[in-house]
Amino acid sequence: MMNTLSIAVAAAQEPRMLPLGEAAATAVFGYCVVFFGLVILMTVLYITGSIFKSMDEKAKNASKAAETPVKSAPAAETKAEQPKAPGSAGHVKLHDVPDREAAMLMAIVADKMQKPINELHFISIKEVKD
Amino acid sequence: MDILETLKTLWTGSGFYSFMVDGGWKNLVMIAVACVLLFLGIKKKFEPLLLVGIAFGCLLVNLSYFGPDSSDALYHPDLWTNFLNPEHADYHSYGAILAHGGLLDILYIGVKAGIYPSLIFMGVGAMTDFGPLISNPKSLLLGAAAQMGVFLAFFGATLLGFNGNEAASIGIIGGADGPTAIFLTTKLAPNLLGPIAIAAYSYMALIPMIQPPLMRLLTTEKERQVKMEQTRVVSKTEKIIFPIIVAMFVILLLPSTAPLIGCLMLGNLWRECGVTERLSDTVQNALMNIVTVFLGISVGATTAANSFLNLQTLFIIVLGLTAFCFSTIGGLLVGKLMYVVTGGKINPLIGSAGVSAVPMAARVAQMEGQKANPSNFLLMHAMGPNVAGVIGSAIAAGFLLAVFK
Numbered sequence: 001m002m003n004t005l006s007i008a009v010a011a012a013q014e015p016r017m018l019p020l021g022e023a024a025a026t027a028v029f030g031y032c033v034v035f036f037g038l039v040i041l042m043t044v045l046y047i048t049g050s051i052f053k054s055m056d057e058k059a060k061n062a063s064k065a066a067e068t069p070v071k072s073a074p075a076a077e078t079k080a081e082q083p084k085a086p087g088s089a090g091h092v093k094l095h096d097v098p099d100r101e102a103a104m105l106m107a108i109v110a111d112k113m114q115k116p117i118n119e120l121h122f123i124s125i126k127e128v129k130d
Numbered sequence: 131m132d133i134l135e136t137l138k139t140l141w142t143g144s145g146f147y148s149f150m151v152d153g154g155w156k157n158l159v160m161i162a163v164a165c166v167l168l169f170l171g172i173k174k175k176f177e178p179l180l181l182v183g184i185a186f187g188c189l190l191v192n193l194s195y196f197g198p199d200s201s202d203a204l205y206h207p208d209l210w211t212n213f214l215n216p217e218h219a220d221y222h223s224y225g226a227i228l229a230h231g232g233l234l235d236i237l238y239i240g241v242k243a244g245i246y247p248s249l250i251f252m253g254v255g256a257m258t259d260f261g262p263l264i265s266n267p268k269s270l271l272l273g274a275a276a277q278m279g280v281f282l283a284f285f286g287a288t289l290l291g292f293n294g295n296e297a298a299s300i301g302i303i304g305g306a307d308g309p310t311a312i313f314l315t316t317k318l319a320p321n322l323l324g325p326i327a328i329a330a331y332s333y334m335a336l337i338p339m340i341q342p343p344l345m346r347l348l349t350t351e352k353e354r355q356v357k358m359e360q361t362r363v364v365s366k367t368e369k370i371i372f373p374i375i376v377a378m379f380v381i382l383l384l385p386s387t388a389p390l391i392g393c394l395m396l397g398n399l400w401r402e403c404g405v406t407e408r409l410s411d412t413v414q415n416a417l418m419n420i421v422t423v424f425l426g427i428s429v430g431a432t433t434a435a436n437s438f439l440n441l442q443t444l445f446i447i448v449l450g451l452t453a454f455c456f457s458t459i460g461g462l463l464v465g466k467l468m469y470v471v472t473g474g475k476i477n478p479l480i481g482s483a484g485v486s487a488v489p490m491a492a493r494v495a496q497m498e499g500q501k502a503n504p505s506n507f508l509l510m511h512a513m514g515p516n517v518a519g520v521i522g523s524a525i526a527a528g529f530l531l532a533v534f535k
Contacts (some may be wrong), residue, residue: 015295015319015534019344023297027281030529037383037520037525044375045267052368067471091363118507 092093136291146182148196149480153286156435162431164189168188176335180308180426184328187234187430194232195434205234205431211241214320225440234431241323242316246425247309254309254520255397256410262514265361269480271464273518276484277526278460279304283453284530290445296531300368300446303330304453305523306337306485312429312529318534324432325443329450341458341482341494342453348462354470354502355468356477362366366404366535373398380525386535387528389520393521402466457485461515483512486519 018026094102102125110117141147146420148154167185170176188204195203209231212220220226240246263269284301292300295318302314303326307325311330315323333340345354373395400410465481479499483491492512499508 018288018294020288023285026533027285030526031278031281033529034522035274036278038270038522041379042267043269044379045264048368048375049267054363054367082334099249100182103392113372118509
């Protein structure tokens with residue numbers, strides 16, 4: 001196959017008709033090159049992804065360890081983490097906001113931004129108290 | 131002043147007169163084609179941002195160019211033929227184009243030099259969130275699979291008698307990526323730029339009609355109903371590193387992809403790095419709009435009747451449709467394979483989004499998934515293969531350029 005490709009490259013100075021066998025080999029080889037390139041990229045992304053995941057976990061563990069004494073302080077207001085809505089586009093955290101109101105707020109924001117709601121990522125909704 | 135002689139000169143110099151001599155009827159046909167394209171762009175909203183410009187460019191060139199004697203034409207195909215002829219004195223002479231060309235000849239220099247497609251890619255990069263791809267790198271396989279149409283159409287074009295350069299340019303229509311198709315065609319077969327650009331953009335606009343029947347044909351109801359698990363949240367740092375990694379790996383692998391991938395990833399880095407909001411905003415909006423204006427009108431100008439109305443154009447239209455269909459099929463088949471391998475965790479519909487056409491193809495996957503299961507939200511999952519398709523089609527173009535340039 002490499003032979004076929006090198007023939008094609010060598011003869012590429014002038015546009016010419018390709019024999020069908022050579023065209024088929026070039027097509028198959030080209031498809032393989034695309035796969036090869038993207039598989040390499042996929043591998044790299046998995047490696048970098050796993051590095052970042054482990055870094056995140058370490059950071060989370062560290063912050064949990066740091067939070068523990070804070071939680072025991074009497075002034076700290078603690079609250080169980082809200083369950084994440086199944087099938088939602090993101091993990092929105094609600095702070096003193098009922099689900100119903102949060103849904104309305106997200107719908108209003110999506111409408112104002114002229115964006116489908118599942119393309120938006122809400123991180124948290126918190127009521128601002130005076 | 132001889133009034134009669136002046137009137138005669140005005141008449142014989144007019145476009146109306148030219149319609150009646152030496153195949154001028156072909157210009158009338160192309161004017162009708164331009165009007166149809168304008169209708170599709172304005173009324174049917176088929177890729178209007180580009181199609182309206184392309185259609186109007188087509189209209190302008192066919193109103194003003196009736197042959198080599200048309201000195202007042204906005205675009206002169208014969209000047210560009212000389213530009214590409216190694217034996218002509220004006221071979222590769224932009225000076226000759228600037229000296230003798232019309233407005234659209236001058237704007238076309240940006241296409242010929244590969245500037246506009248690369249700048250469009252910069253804008254696309256700045257507008258694209260690669261998060262879904264980073265969180266699910268398997269999407270890249272779907273983006274690769276959906277390049278099948280490129281290589282099948284390439285082979286089909288060879289069968290129909292096109293030379294290697296032309297076949298490669300026709301095949302890339304299957305990448306469903308307009309700037310890539312224009313970029314490759316200007317390098318390999320500039321004589322086919324008009325029909326290829328029009329086929330590429332028209333089929334991209336027709337994706338909501340082309341893909342759904344194939345999606346329903348190749349997938350079962352059960353497969354289409356699959357709800358995919360939410361992918362992990364991607365950190366800002368990962369998003370910043372991603373364009374740098376992709377640029378390094380892809381350009382090192384295929385240096386010919388450097389203009390496209392380089393610009394795509396630079397645009398994305400501006401978007402994600404968080405310290406260049408002004409540049410990101412300019413590239414996404416002002417620059418993208420300016421380049422779209424120039425690209426549309428100058429590509430439309432390449433549809434002069436003499437070079438457009440022939441059997442080759444018909445073949446390109448058919449091969450382009452074939453390429454689109456097979457790219458969709460390729461993505462769907464690998465999607466089905468991943469459905470089996472993962473034990474039904476991947477909805478094969480997202481494979482169809484592996485053809486580029488961002489974000490239209492992902493929206494089609496979302497709509498079909500929701501038809502099968504109203505609580506299904508595939509959009510973000512389909513965006514992964516969708517943006518992978520952009521990289522995949524750039525690699526396919528880079529390969530074809532490396533082989534045939």
